[in-house]
Amino acid sequence: xxxxxxxxxxxxxxxxxxxxxxxxxxxxxxxxxxxxxxxxxxxxxxxxxxxxxxxxxxxxxxxxxxxxxxxxxxxxxxxxxxxxxxxxxxxxxxxxxxxxxxxxxxxxxxxxxxxxxxxxxxxxxxxxxxxxxxxxxxxxxxxxxxxxxxxxxxxxxxxxxxxxxxxxxxxxxxxxxxxxxxxxxxxxxxxxxxxxxxxxxxxxxxxxxxxxxxxxxxxxxxxxxxxxxx
DNA sequence: CGCCAGGGCCTCA
DNA sequence: TGAGGCCATGGC
Numbered sequence: 001x002x003x004x005x006x007x008x009x010x011x012x013x014x015x016x017x018x019x020x021x022x023x024x025x026x027x028x029x030x031x032x033x034x035x036x037x038x039x040x041x042x043x044x045x046x047x048x049x050x051x052x053x054x055x056x057x058x059x060x061x062x063x064x065x066x067x068x069x070x071x072x073x074x075x076x077x078x079x080x081x082x083x084x085x086x087x088x089x090x091x092x093x094x095x096x097x098x099x100x101x102x103x104x105x106x107x108x109x110x111x112x113x114x115x116x117x118x119x120x121x122x123x124x125x126x127x128x129x130x131x132x133x134x135x136x137x138x139x140x141x142x143x144x145x146x147x148x149x150x151x152x153x154x155x156x157x158x159x160x161x162x163x164x165x166x167x168x169x170x171x172x173x174x175x176x177x178x179x180x181x182x183x184x185x186x187x188x189x190x191x192x193x194x195x196x197x198x199x200x201x202x203x204x205x206x207x208x209x210x211x212x213x214x215x216x217x218x219x220x221x222x223x224x225x226x227x228x229x230x
Numbered sequence: 231c232g233c234c235a236g237g238g239c240c241t242c243a
Numbered sequence: 244t245g246a247g248g249c250c251a252t253g254g255c
Contacts, residue, residue: 060237066253067236101252105238144238164236209236218234 009193012174013200016207020214023206026052026154027064029071036068043155046122051080052155056147057109058100070100085114109142116140130158145183153205159198162205163187166212173216 024038028048043049051071058067073096074080079088094107125133133156137148145163152158163186172179177186194200 063235099252102250105250146237166236
């Protein structure tokens with residue numbers, strides 16, 4: 001199967017959608033069920049916005065299952081809150097997010113981000129233009145390009161396509177780029193071929209993650225890919 | 231046991 | 244701007 005023609009990126013999206021169905025990202029912790037669930041039109045409120053941003057920081061180079069446990073602890077200890085995070089001792093915060101790995105580094109990043117939100121309220125940030133908000137997020141220590149884009153798309157509803165290791169792997173295996181392609185290079189290549197629709201941005205990245213998990217893992221042969229092995 | 235997981239920062243050429 | 248070290252848990 002070849003995808004060298006224009007609109008190939010859109011075709012891949014539709015293929016993934018048919019295969020895996022709507023994903024409804026971002027997962028948000030549900031206190032009743034004690035696990036992460038999906039909501040239509042998330043985030044529903046500022047608490048959701050904060051939790052999504054914390055999750056984006058916690059999931060850096062880490063399996064989501066470990067992040068979910070950390071979020072559970074944060075809720076249990078009533079640490080999902082800007083003031084609560086700033087007031088908490090480093091040791092308490094680090095212990096709560098222990099399961100997410102890099103807990104000392106991430107505890108510090110949660111505090112830095114909470115401090116950022118006291119100086120720039122969520123409602124103010126939501127009113128900003130995508131590129132301006134992206135630049136502002138990238139200036140925060142602990143927020144790189146992927147984390148910034150995850151926050152933009154899933155917390156702030158701004159169309160800035162998320163590129164991660166899975167995105168690079170899948171598009172590299174399909175022959176669009178090298179595995180170590182520059183972030184911006186792959187992002188612009190994809191965005192140029194997509195309508196600037198926030199819902200497509202949300203679903204596309206979620207579908208890429210789902211697809212990578214079920215049939216495009218690092219060690220699995222490219223022959224297992226549904227695109228290359230019809 | 232080793233590898234991998236929804237990265238990012240710092241240092242040193 | 245590129246390469247390498249560092250951060251750390253839990254699942255398989």
